[in-house]
Amino acid sequence: MKIRVNGEEKEVRLNINVYDLLIALELDPVQAGIAVAVGREVIPKAKWQATELRENSEVEIIRAVQGG
Amino acid sequence: MQAFKIADQTYTSRLLIGTAGYPNFHIMSESIAASGAEIATVSMRRVKWTDTSGENLFALLRERGMTILPNTAGCFTAKDAILTANLAREALETVLIKLEVIGDDQTLFPDVEQLLSAAETLVKDGFTVLPYCNDDPITCKKLEDLGCAAVMPLGAPIGSGMGIRNPYNIQIIRDLVQVPLIVDAGVGTASDAAIAMELGCDGVLLNTAVAKAHRPVLMAEAMKKAVEAGRAAFLAGRIPRKLYATASSPQTGMIE
Numbered sequence: 368m369k370i371r372v373n374g375e376e377k378e379v380r381l382n383i384n385v386y387d388l389l390i391a392l393e394l395d396p397v398q399a400g401i402a403v404a405v406g407r408e409v410i411p412k413a414k415w416q417a418t419e420l421r422e423n424s425e426v427e428i429i430r431a432v433q434g435g
Numbered sequence: 436m437q438a439f440k441i442a443d444q445t446y447t448s449r450l451l452i453g454t455a456g457y458p459n460f461h462i463m464s465e466s467i468a469a470s471g472a473e474i475a476t477v478s479m480r481r482v483k484w485t486d487t488s489g490e491n492l493f494a495l496l497r498e499r500g501m502t503i504l505p506n507t508a509g510c511f512t513a514k515d516a517i518l519t520a521n522l523a524r525e526a527l528e529t530v531l532i533k534l535e536v537i538g539d540d541q542t543l544f545p546d547v548e549q550l551l552s553a554a555e556t557l558v559k560d561g562f563t564v565l566p567y568c569n570d571d572p573i574t575c576k577k578l579e580d581l582g583c584a585a586v587m588p589l590g591a592p593i594g595s596g597m598g599i600r601n602p603y604n605i606q607i608i609r610d611l612v613q614v615p616l617i618v619d620a621g622v623g624t625a626s627d628a629a630i631a632m633e634l635g636c637d638g639v640l641l642n643t644a645v646a647k648a649h650r651p652v653l654m655a656e657a658m659k660k661a662v663e664a665g666r667a668a669f670l671a672g673r674i675p676r677k678l679y680a681t682a683s684s685p686q687t688g689m690i691e
Contacts, residue, residue, distance in 0.1 A: 373481040394482065400493035401482060402526035409521045427481065429522050431493045433463065434478025434506050435453030435593070435642035 368422045379420070386415040394428065401430045439637055441615055442531070442563040442584045444502065446473045449632070450662045451504065451617065452655070453642025454492060462651050464495060470645065470655035474502040476533055478509070479523050493527065504565065506533040511546065513553035520557055532557060533587070533619075533640075534566040543593040547574050551581065558582040567619050570604040572611050579612045586612055587619035587640060590631060594643040596623025599630050609635040625654075625661035632665025633673065 368381050372392070379388060385403055389396040396415065403410045404427040410418050420426065438445045452472040457463035467475055475496050496503050505523035510516040513536060520532040536553055538546030545568050557564050563584045568574050570588040578586050588608060591597030598621060599605060609616055618631040619640040628639045639662055648654035 392484065399497075399528070400491070400526055402479075402522040404518065404522060407518055409518070409525050411525060427522070429479045429526060430482050431477040431503065431505060431523075431527060432480045433454040433456070433492055434476055434508055435455045 368420075370420055370422070370424045370426060372426045373428055382419045382421070384416050385410055385418045385420065385426075388420065388426065389415070389428070392428070401428060403428050439615070441474075441565070446502075447471075448473045448659070448662075449638040449666060450628070450658055451476065451619075451638055451640035452645065453640070454496075455642055456646035457651055463646070466645050466651045466655040467496075467499075467501075468655075469652045469659065471659045472501070474504050476504045476506050476640070476642070477527075478506055479519050479526065502531065503527050503529060504531050504533050505529065506567075507535050507553075509537070510535060511537055511549075513549040513556065516549070516553040517556055517560075520553075520562055521560075524562070530561055531563045532565065534564050534583075544589075545569055547571075550574075551577055554578055554581050554583055565617070570601050570608065572604060572607045575608045575616075576611050579614050583614065585615040585617055585637075587617045589620040590618045590627065591621030591623075593620040595621055596627075596644060597621055598623050598627035599634070602630065602634055605631070605634045605636065622658075625657040628658050628661040629665035629668070632662055633668050635669050638662075 370377055370379055386396050406425050439449050448471045450470055450472045451474040452467055452470045453476045454463055505527055507516040507519040510519055516536045534553055536546050536549040538544050554564050554566050558581055565585045565587055566578050566583050567587050575586040590599040615637040617638040617640050618636050622628050622641040622644045631639050645651050645654045
């Protein structure tokens with residue numbers, strides 16, 4: 368199915384959960400410092416495995432960068 | 436000397452430093468160390484798949500035991516700022532948030548209406564809110580009344596290096612609010628930071644003045660000293676200004 372991650376279209380397996388999406392994107396899910404929102408709703412780390420994505424889900428994956 | 440406290444956490448340094456715009460990661464790291472700051476600001480942005488630099492800002496700041504203060508820079512609405520704050524809380528495991536709600540791209544002045552609305556929501560949601568705001572005593576008072584942990588009026592527009600453009604307002608804000616008062620934005624050089632502290636501010640938050648200095652590490656050191664000197668001068672109490680001279684050497688026992 369198609370979803371959007373950080374504004375980019377990605378092809379992922381059906382109903383993939385947030386945790387597996389991070390692994391598929393080669394992001395280490397246990398590393399500290401990243402957060403995920405699906406459809407503008409923040410998904411706490413504890414719910415990453417239980418949160419399945421749907422066709423056209425809008426996912427944001429963010430981290431701290433240099434800022435003032 | 437009275438301790439500098441934000442939300443029950445005591446700090447030795449009264450300088451808060453930004454992490455953006457340095458020539459490179461190494462100079463940033465050295466500048467932060469030279470500044471003596473214990474609080475550093477970061478922004479929240481999308482993860483880039485192509486980033487292979489291995490430079491992990493979060494890891495560096497955490498390793499040094501620094502307080503990480505995420506900002507909501509780039510947000511133009513309360514709604515976006517609230518989402519960014521929630522993402523920051525989740526990513527960085529902190530309830531601290533430097534709340535910025537910008538009204539206009541050119542001036543980067545805060546949108547007061549959106550700022551107050553976001554501050555109210557975030558305080559209710561358990562955040563420790565440090566709002567970047569105008570040097571307007573009434574707005575600062577309102578932010579304090581909403582439960583913000585500090586107020587952070589600008590000295591001048593972000594990155595302008597124009598210094599403290601309205602010291603009288605900063606003085607009035609000092610009289611009006613009990614929460615920590617931190618000048619955020621506008622500082623261009625060490626004397627600006629010293630002036631902010633001499634006015635009775637509890638701290639100074641700056642970034643560009645160090646990051647874009649010809650020698651950032653040396654400027655970071657200068658800022659550290661300026662904040663300390665300004666604080667000491669405030670506590671010591673300056674003499675009143677007078678138009679005419681008063682001799683400091685004895686007037687008696689002169690040779691005749």
